[in-house]
Amino acid sequence: MTSPLSTPGPTLGVVGGGQLGRMLGEAAGPLGIELIVLDPTPDCPASPVVRDQIVGEFDDEDAVRELAERSDFLTFEIELADPDLLERVETETGVPVHPSPDTLRTIQDKLVQKDALVDAGIPVPEYRAVDDAAELRAALDEFGTPAMVKAREGGYDGRGNAPIESPNDAESVLDSVAGPAMVEKFVDFERELSVIGVKGEGEIATFTTGENVHREEILRETIVPARAPEDVLERARSVARDVLELMDGRGVYGIELFETAESEILVNEIAPRPHNSGHWTIEGAVTCQFEQHVRAVTGRPLGSTEQRDPTVMTNILGDVEETQPAELHGLDTVFSTPRAALHWYGKRDVRPLRKMGHITLTDQGVNADGSAEDLDQLLARSRDLRDGVTFDKA
Incomplete structure (x- = not known):
C-alpha cells in the first residue's frame, strides 16, 4: 500500500542530473515526490527543477553516501553509475536502489548483456x-x-x-x-523499433511500439505507432516483455529492437532507465515514461501506458561545427503550431550533434492506430519544425 502524502514528501535520489534527471524532476513534483540529483557538472540541466544537487562524480563514494542519507529511494539516469558502490550503499544504509545494481552491472557490459539475453532464449544479432x-x-x-x-x-x-x-x-x-x-x-533490418517497458511491484507494462530513425548512430526521430504490420508489433511487445521478466528491479527500461527483412525481432540494446525514444510519452501517452519511473522506483502503482494520439518526437541536435554558448533561434513556428511541444534541456553549451532538446508533435485528427500515410505526413511536419530551429548565429 502506498504511504500517505505529506509535505515534505518522500525524496528520490538520482545518480545523474542530465536531461533525463530534469524530466524526472518535472514528473515527480505533481506526485509530491522531491528529487535530489548527483552530477559532476555544477548547475546541471536537472538543477532548476529539483530540490537540490550534490556536485560529485558518479562513482564518488562520499557523494553517493550523502545522496543515500538524504533520500528514501535511489535510482540512476545514466549507465556510468557504479553498480558495486550502489550495491554496497544499499546494503549498508537500507535505502533501496531500483533498477537493481546487478541489472546495471549486466547492462554496462554489452557482451555480458548479450550473453544474458541468449541464455534466456531472447533473440539477438x-x-x-x-x-x-x-x-x-x-x-x-x-x-x-x-x-x-x-x-x-x-x-x-x-x-x-x-x-x-x-x-x-x-x-x-x-x-x-x-x-x-x-x-x-550486420542486420538487414526493415525498421529500428523500440519498446519502453516498465516494471512495478508485481506489475509489467509496455508502451506502444515506436519506430526509430537513426543517422550517424544518433536517434533523430521516433514515430509512434511504428509503421509496421500488427503481427510484427505484437512480436516486438512479446520480446520486450521477455526482456522485462529477465531484468531485476523496478523502473523504466528502453528496449531497442531490429525488425529484420524476414519480419523477425532481434534485441539490439537495453537501457535500464527512461530512454530518448520514450520522450514522445510526455504528450503522447496517458502516463509518461518519467512519471512511470518515479512511480515504479518509489513502490507506487503504475499509470496507464495507453497512447493518446499518433505522435512524432524529433531531437534537436547541435548544428554547429565547434562548441559555443547555446542559443536556439527560429522558435516562433514551433510555438505557433497547434499540438507541438518544445522541450529544452537547459544545457549551457552546444557541441556538434549534442542533444539539446526535442520537439513533439501529436495529431488528434489521425486515427488512433495511425495509417502509414498519415504518419508519413506527421513525420514530414515534425521534421519541418525541427529543421526550422538552429544554433547557427549566421
Whole structure:
C-alpha cells in the first residue's frame, strides 16, 4: 500500500542530473515526490527543477553516501553509475536502489548483456567478443562485412560504436572504440523499433511500439505507432516483455529492437532507465515514461501506458561545427503550431550533434492506430519544425 502524502514528501535520489534527471524532476513534483540529483557538472540541466544537487562524480563514494542519507529511494539516469558502490550503499544504509545494481552491472557490459539475453532464449544479432585485430578479422570471415564493432563498456547514444567495412580496417576500428570490444553481424533490418517497458511491484507494462530513425548512430526521430504490420508489433511487445521478466528491479527500461527483412525481432540494446525514444510519452501517452519511473522506483502503482494520439518526437541536435554558448533561434513556428511541444534541456553549451532538446508533435485528427500515410505526413511536419530551429548565429 502506498504511504500517505505529506509535505515534505518522500525524496528520490538520482545518480545523474542530465536531461533525463530534469524530466524526472518535472514528473515527480505533481506526485509530491522531491528529487535530489548527483552530477559532476555544477548547475546541471536537472538543477532548476529539483530540490537540490550534490556536485560529485558518479562513482564518488562520499557523494553517493550523502545522496543515500538524504533520500528514501535511489535510482540512476545514466549507465556510468557504479553498480558495486550502489550495491554496497544499499546494503549498508537500507535505502533501496531500483533498477537493481546487478541489472546495471549486466547492462554496462554489452557482451555480458548479450550473453544474458541468449541464455534466456531472447533473440539477438550474432556477435563475438574480440580482444585484438586477429580475432576481429576472424569474426569478419564468418560474419562478412559490413559489421558493427562496439565498445563493451562506456558506450551509449551511439558512442563507442563503429561500423567496419573491411578486415583491413580492424586495427583502426578497434583503436577508435578503445578498450574491450565485440562485433555484431550486420542486420538487414526493415525498421529500428523500440519498446519502453516498465516494471512495478508485481506489475509489467509496455508502451506502444515506436519506430526509430537513426543517422550517424544518433536517434533523430521516433514515430509512434511504428509503421509496421500488427503481427510484427505484437512480436516486438512479446520480446520486450521477455526482456522485462529477465531484468531485476523496478523502473523504466528502453528496449531497442531490429525488425529484420524476414519480419523477425532481434534485441539490439537495453537501457535500464527512461530512454530518448520514450520522450514522445510526455504528450503522447496517458502516463509518461518519467512519471512511470518515479512511480515504479518509489513502490507506487503504475499509470496507464495507453497512447493518446499518433505522435512524432524529433531531437534537436547541435548544428554547429565547434562548441559555443547555446542559443536556439527560429522558435516562433514551433510555438505557433497547434499540438507541438518544445522541450529544452537547459544545457549551457552546444557541441556538434549534442542533444539539446526535442520537439513533439501529436495529431488528434489521425486515427488512433495511425495509417502509414498519415504518419508519413506527421513525420514530414515534425521534421519541418525541427529543421526550422538552429544554433547557427549566421
